[in-house]
Amino acid sequence: MKKSIILVALLGFSSLAMADAYQKCVVCHGKAGEKAALGGKSKVIKDMNKADIVSSMKGYQAGTYGGAMKAMMVQHVKGLSEADINAIAEKIGK
16 A cells, blocks of 8 residues: 555656646747747747657757757756656657
């Protein structure tokens, strides 16, 4: 019973963490990834497939992806886990 309660709590916290991670995207890209952020300087991420979203976010983390505004994205993705990145890609990507 005790293990079940701990498992449910951990799952709840991981869901909250993903929700917080996704909220970082929503602020600039819109709830469904429909906006070109930074006044049109970024891609509309809802048009990207899941693999491209994952690849882009990992590239931002590594500093190997992005244009002139990549420093802003690096700050948003640097603390995301692989699970966060995959969950965001599942939510937004095609």
